Amino acid sequence: MPVTFTFGEMLSARSVIGTTLAELGEEHENLWVITPDIGAALVEFRDRFPDRFLDVGLAEQVSVGIAAGLAYDGNIPVVSGMLPFLSMRALEQVRTDVCYPNLPVKIIGTHGGLVGNGGSTHYAVEDLALMCALTNMTVTSIGDPLMVGEILRQSMTMDGPIYIRLAVGKKDMVLYEPGEHEVRIGKGIVARDGADATIFTHGTTVAQALQAADALAEEGRSVRVVDMFTLKPIDEELIVRCAEETGGRFVVLEDHLAYGGLASRIADVVADRGLGLAAFERLGIPQVYAGFGEDEQLRDKHGYGLAATVDALRRVLGAS
DSSP states (O other): OOOOOOTTOEEOHHHHHHHHHHHHHHHOTTEEEEESSOOGGGHHHHHHOGGGEEEOOSOHHHHHHHHHHHHHTTOEEEEEEEHHHHHTTTHHIIIIIIITTTOOOEEEEEOBBSOSSOOGGGOBSSHHHHHHTSTTOEEEEOOSHHHHHHHHHHHTTOSSOEEEEOSOOSSEEOOSOTTSSOOOTTOOEEEEOOSSEEEEEOTTHHHHHHHHHHHHHTTTOOEEEEEOOEEESOOHHHHHHHHHHTTTEEEEEEEEETTTSHHHHHHHHHHHHTOOOSEEEEEEEOSSOOOSSOHHHHHHHTTOSHHHHHHHHHHHHTOO
């Protein structure tokens, strides 16, 4: 019998990646997996398809360059590694070798945000701003480990590149019951409905946003939580609908620099569409190098932990 998971249980997103890629390797004979020495979860694919698996060692630029070459030859390459290095060390290769010719390279990795206690060199906190700036790149940030497999499956038929951001990926909370929501690249998920305000979020902070909404419910306030797991292309119609249906009160919460990520993407839509909001607050990492610590400690330290999220919601709910 297949193992099923329900809301609140913990699951490794890395294991989902490994299992899904192995399954997709059976369906797509031109699927390749390349890793810069971060392949522990890819053993199942490696063992089944050794001729389509490459570990290039600690050389992210090389992994992206090889993926581009394979894509030119009609293959579907997946590059799996650590995002601080795939997004920055290999940025020129991603831009010029992959995005410029609009190749179907999938870049998926871990350590998005202040996770892993690795210090500022090992945090991907600028990555979404960088990837959203690249022409032809689709950008996602996944919080629910079960969603990872679905996003990978959908990406197989995409013409251009996609960036899939995860946290550490070893122990992630299942956020949704299987089949509870339609998961479609380019469309947000209303994780919890509400009428008084909307909190937009993605990745690891979706669970925190749901906790904050629970806290406000105890005070008699109704907060909508939107998992905007696709940052580019962003779900503009959902943003407009939330402005109309939740009093024009927005909070954006993300484990990324407060400027350049989801909040900036939503602010662009608000400005471009001429939406008249009553209140808008962004919660994220300020312009500092965050230092060492566990992720929850660092969120509290830098002003976007659970308590700060609840306070921000109270402030926007008080706006007229």
